[in-house]
Amino acid sequence: MARRYLFAILAFAATIFTIGQVLALAMTLPGEPEIEGDVGVTHGHAVPSDEPLAAGRVVAVDHAAGRITLEFRPIPQLFLDGGTRVFHVREPASLQGLGPGDKVRFEVERDARTYTITRIRNSN
Template identity: 65%
Template sequence: MARICTPVWLTLAATIFVAAHASALETLPGEPPVEEKHQVIQEKAAPTDEPLASGRVVAVDRAASRITLEYRPIPALFLEGGTRIFHVDDPTSLKGLGPGDKVRFEVERDGRSYTIVRLVNSN
């Protein structure tokens, strides 16, 4: 008897679940329309007019043309904010930079590595 009733309970639970979500998506008169979820995500990840990301220098290795940056998220490259070592295309752009300096930079992705192609001191 229990085996026969189980599908009935599952069907009832699924119906309630679907009905609750459908009613949550309805708009009442006078409310603004509900935005689609993918539109909201695209707006958050939309690139800004300024293509440069921002960060703070943690360490500079001029001999190896590398820089360690603490940076904000870069949605265009699917990079969450954090600290990372980047290779720098132009080693002369590392001149005058030291720990604590604020920088703006442009990054290109090459497979699993990231290279800074433009680096600007913003102090």
């Protein structure tokens, strides 16, 4: 009798786990930038590309402070989870012409505690 209950509990747990994995792969967050051809996803894990540029979408630009807020995909090379973050920009002049909603490709450099964008370009 105990074996039957144990089997049922394990089958239920496996079903819930499988459904969770399928939903995690199928769903994207609202406004999440689409993956372009040079970055692939295999079984839910980001695969690093040969190109050092990451993909994202501009949320806000602060020209005076030389900062930009980006919604971006994970950058596994820098152990940086995807999401929304404010980045400092090494050359604030590179922010000219960028505005909320623009898709961008960018290169990030990691210092001890901060992430700085060293190169950014509009990919609309």
